[in-house]
Amino acid sequence: MSLRPVRARVYEAFYVFHIFLVPTSLVFSALHFPPTAWWCWATLILWGCERGWRLVRFITINGLLGRLQGRRSNRYINNVHLGAYEKAKRLGSSYTTIPANNSNSSVNGEPDQLLNSVQASRTANSHPRGTPSPTPIHHDYPFQLRLAGYSSRGVYVSPPGYAHATLLPGRTIRLRLIPPHHFTWAPGQHVLLTIPSVSKFTSHPFTISSICDNEATTDDSRELLILIRARTGFTKELWMYVEQLERAGAIGDEPGFNFIRPSRGVLFRAYIDGPFGSSARVKWTTYDTVLIIAGGSGISFAASILEYVCMCLIGRDGKSLGGNTGIWGNGM
Known part of the structure; x- marks a missing residue:
């Protein structure tokens, strides 16, 4: 399933099988070699908790339940x-x-x-x-x-x-x-x-x-x-x-x-x-010079960084823009 032709032609099928085979491989590994079973069960529990948390977050953000429509949808x-x-x-x-x-x-x-x-x-x-x-x-x-x-x-x-x-x-x-x-x-x-x-x-x-x-x-x-x-x-x-x-x-x-x-x-x-993405941990305002190089659809990343830097340059606190605390030139 991980062969390049499979990923290139039927990526969606590859992705679904990849998700399905992760817990399956952990279960059969635990059954196949019992001395390491507790490692497999612990990993499976962590994987399940992570998936469960993402499911709850997904439902909440997108307002999939009637009681979770959200203030923005209600205002509209x-x-x-x-x-x-x-x-x-x-x-x-x-x-x-x-x-x-x-x-x-x-x-x-x-x-x-x-x-x-x-x-x-x-x-x-x-x-x-x-x-x-x-x-x-x-x-x-x-x-x-x-x-x-x-x-x-x-x-x-x-x-x-x-x-x-x-x-x-x-x-x-x-x-x-x-x-x-x-x-x-x-x-x-x-x-x-x-x-x-x-x-x-x-x-x-x-x-x-x-x-x-x-x-x-x-x-x-x-x-x-x-x-x-x-x-x-x-x-x-x-x-x-x-x-x-x-x-x-x-x-x-x-x-x-x-x-x-x-x-x-x-x-x-x-x-x-x-x-x-790890960009949330970057302290952009601690640098004196910013050089942004991007091409094609990569302009998406560059545009958001450039807008953030410009907002900080006029005195906005980076924390209010989704980044770390700091105003351009002042650092932390």
Whole structure:
């Protein structure tokens, strides 16, 4: 099962068998050679406790039980966003909401524009030495629109637990996600991402490109930004899935409550586990000079570190940004 052709062609099957064979090998090792059985049983107990803890954390973070929906989901469900939307609507905004279980809805009612966007992305990718144009973002929005489905930067804020996916040049997928429950991470850390619409039983690691601002008063400042380069396997299937939805003008997975639709891109349920990574122990503010070198999708790690350093440079305490205590230049 560990042969390279197996891992390359059916990685999901390799991963499932790997998890299953870990406890199985420990049990049969204990039965095969009893003098070392207690070592095997102790290891099996530790492995089971670790898996059990991760399962509880996974359920809590993603609000999989009704009583664990989380404050962010409750705020959204209780029409906090929709109430702000009504205020924005009175200011002349043209953004719309769609009711739950509306299977005939299309993204912004303009599938042709989305198809053109995908085709334009492919055209940009066909020129390897050309400079791809960045994905257009919305214009600046007034403060009243922060809770009306858009952040202060004019970026769409998806319902908690639902990822907002848009296609970028270079076969790159941008995911924005706000977990239903409280979730913090350090710059440079990664999460295990599960998207049931693409792969129900497997998770894949992706580095978080954004930082967690624990002092922010709005949920969009704790939004996970993930950049995924489509290559093979899961990433290729994800790209094709998003592209198919955009071509069809579909919204994707719809929450079971009223929500504000994005002007472009699609929505789908996403689950995360983590965070993982040793970067949480690094004291970035103790260094006088920072040199960041990254290429391709590796920019995700570099972007989060750069944003963290810049925030510390203007006087923010690193502890409030998910890192260690300290302001740039002051050390510990």
